[in-house]
């Protein structure tokens with residue numbers, strides 16, 4: 001639990017308080033726009049994550065099939081790791097984007 005400044009009287013109040021305990025001003029109006037900004041930030045962050053995951057996925061495929069021959073040794077592990085992490089990461093990010101959008105309504 002952290003202490004924040006009341007938007008009206010500037011006294012220190014709990015960050016979880018719905019209203020200021022000194023002046024009674026509701027702290028909800030402010031947090032709604034803050035929440036929206038946070039959601040927009042998260043959405044753009046998730047877009048970046050999905051882009052990184054997709055790049056990793058493509059890189060894994062490229063490493064694996066480099067030169068048209070089957071990967072072996074270190075290349076097999078590096079390519080495989082990129083492929084799996086990229087694929088799983090992309091799936092997780094897509095799900096998180098959907099959940100984030102659903103929470104936006």
Ligand SMILES: [Zn+2]
Pocket residue numbers: 006007008009010011020021022023024025
């Ligand atoms: Zn206050």
